[in-house]
Amino acid sequence: MRAFLVLETAALFDVAQLSAIRVAASVEMLHAYSLVHDDLPAMDDDDLRRGRPTAHRAFDEATAILAGDALLTRAFELLAEPETHNDPQVRCDLVMALGQASGASGMAGGQMIDMVSEGMVLDLAEISRLQAMKTGGLIQYSAKAGAILGNARHSDREALAAYGADLGTAFQIADDLLDAEGTAEEIGKTAGKDAAAGKATMVSILGMERARMLAGELSSRAIVHLKSFDDRAVNLRALADFVVSRRS
Amino acid sequence: MRAFLVLETAALFDVAQLSAIRVAASVEMLHAYSLVHDDLPAMDDDDLRRGRPTAHRAFDEATAILAGDALLTRAFELLAEPETHNDPQVRCDLVMALGQASGASGMAGGQMIDMVSEGMVLDLAEISRLQAMKTGGLIQYSAKAGAILGNARHSDREALAAYGADLGTAFQIADDLLDAEGTAEEIGKTAGKDAAAGKATMVSILGMERARMLAGELSSRAIVHLKSFDDRAVNLRALADFVVSRRS
Numbered sequence: 001m002r003a004f005l006v007l008e009t010a011a012l013f014d015v016a017q018l019s020a021i022r023v024a025a026s027v028e029m030l031h032a033y034s035l036v037h038d039d040l041p042a043m044d045d046d047d048l049r050r051g052r053p054t055a056h057r058a059f060d061e062a063t064a065i066l067a068g069d070a071l072l073t074r075a076f077e078l079l080a081e082p083e084t085h086n087d088p089q090v091r092c093d094l095v096m097a098l099g100q101a102s103g104a105s106g107m108a109g110g111q112m113i114d115m116v117s118e119g120m121v122l123d124l125a126e127i128s129r130l131q132a133m134k135t136g137g138l139i140q141y142s143a144k145a146g147a148i149l150g151n152a153r154h155s156d157r158e159a160l161a162a163y164g165a166d167l168g169t170a171f172q173i174a175d176d177l178l179d180a181e182g183t184a185e186e187i188g189k190t191a192g193k194d195a196a197a198g199k200a201t202m203v204s205i206l207g208m209e210r211a212r213m214l215a216g217e218l219s220s221r222a223i224v225h226l227k228s229f230d231d232r233a234v235n236l237r238a239l240a241d242f243v244v245s246r247r248s
Numbered sequence: 249m250r251a252f253l254v255l256e257t258a259a260l261f262d263v264a265q266l267s268a269i270r271v272a273a274s275v276e277m278l279h280a281y282s283l284v285h286d287d288l289p290a291m292d293d294d295d296l297r298r299g300r301p302t303a304h305r306a307f308d309e310a311t312a313i314l315a316g317d318a319l320l321t322r323a324f325e326l327l328a329e330p331e332t333h334n335d336p337q338v339r340c341d342l343v344m345a346l347g348q349a350s351g352a353s354g355m356a357g358g359q360m361i362d363m364v365s366e367g368m369v370l371d372l373a374e375i376s377r378l379q380a381m382k383t384g385g386l387i388q389y390s391a392k393a394g395a396i397l398g399n400a401r402h403s404d405r406e407a408l409a410a411y412g413a414d415l416g417t418a419f420q421i422a423d424d425l426l427d428a429e430g431t432a433e434e435i436g437k438t439a440g441k442d443a444a445a446g447k448a449t450m451v452s453i454l455g456m457e458r459a460r461m462l463a464g465e466l467s468s469r470a471i472v473h474l475k476s477f478d479d480r481a482v483n484l485r486a487l488a489d490f491v492v493s494r495r496s
Contacts, residue, residue: 040310073356077343099322112310
């Protein structure tokens with residue numbers, strides 16, 4: 001999904017395909033590193049990911065830690081290389097935006113808060129903020145990346161950032177719903193882990209029905225943010241529909 | 249040492265102090281992340297670092313993994329920020345150079361080879377290459393960083409890169425010597441670990457006496473590379489002396 005977002009938002013501004021593909025590859029590397037580290041025994045301790053053994057099960061823990069580190073490093077290096085964009089300011093903007101989305105104030109910080117708050121009672125606002133850090137930030141970054149690459153005007157950047165924020169939250173609620181109701185076979189990872197770990201999610205607080213409604217509303221709102229892009233945003237609209245209707 | 253190298257090489261080219269300090273902070277973050285991850289139970293499994301409990305002992309493994317991830321991320325983000333240098337091309341060059349020194353072809357890759365080759369018989373050339381990846385690259389990057397920041401001419405960049413390469417190897421041999429002969433109190437980490445793990449080092453292959461001689465030769469050669477900088481390189485020369493004479 002993250003790569004798709006980069007490619008589709010870049011297409012809105014006629015960004016060269018090589019630039020878009022490199023940024024898409026970079027965000028997938030970043031995302032893959034986060035999955036490999038999150039699955040470690042000391043973290044979420046998961047054996048399955050996308051229906052296959054997690055990295056530390058297929059290899060060993062040291063390999064998983066180092067592979068994650070190398071992917072994270074390569075993601076930033078790739079962005080800074082001249083082939084990514086001819087304007088070095090754009091490359092720096094991408095590095096900064098990715099850093100913000102994934103570092104201590106973003107994904108890594110969110111994962112830390114998630115570990116520390118296990119067993120604690122979080123309210124909806126707290127969970128919402130936690131999810132925005134943990135998963136929302138990278139999705140929002142992916143939606144903004146095309147605008148950064150395309151030197152888009154301010155209003156277009158804001159529209160895509162708003163789209164990305166709503167899409168990210170809708171995606172996370174849908175993910176929590178799948179975890180609550182799905183089977184490992186369907187979702188490609190261990191099911192029911194959140195409930196087993198006593199982790200509060202949007203679903204555990206709102207209940208399945210209201211959570212499903214909220215996800216639908218967020219998906220619709222995400223689509224509204226795309227109105228200035230008319231027909232060119234057809235795939236981005238379809239993605240907003242898809243994240244709340246998917247079964248895996 | 250890494251921060252010192254950045255500050256001293258930057259001073260050769262009259263780089264603004266804020267720029268030099270930010271790049272020095274970035275490389276120390278990168279180095280700190282590598283220590284925190286290398287000390288993990290799945291990696292070198294160390295309890296002591298700089299005479300104090302390692303991160304996973306003072307806190308827990310998840311915290312150590314995430315703190316390392318966040319430090320790594322912040323190191324790159326910091327370099328890309330406008331305050332680091334007014335020329336975005338210079339910021340991109342720093343991100344790329346740091347990425348090369350620390351990723352799969354550098355530090356992380358070297359650590360992986362080190363784990364995989366434990367118990368294997370490596371010859372001097374193989375160990376030399378492994379050490380250059382594992383520790384030499386980041387030291388060399390630190391020596392080059394001032395030249396990148398200062399838009400130095402090619403010959404000056406090459407001279408500092410050569411200085412950094414020799415300094416890094418000398419440092420590593422000195423480190424291996426300390427590990428072989430030192431006590432935990434002196435070196436601030438568990439002593440004799442390499443021998444206990446059956447790890448080949450320059451010292452185990454050459455013996456203490458020849459290893460000490462080689463370190464001295466490399467230190468002298470490092471100093472020769474600095475000749476075009478005359479008096480301004482006095483601290484860089486002193487560092488080359490220090491790395492082979494230090495007791496901790």
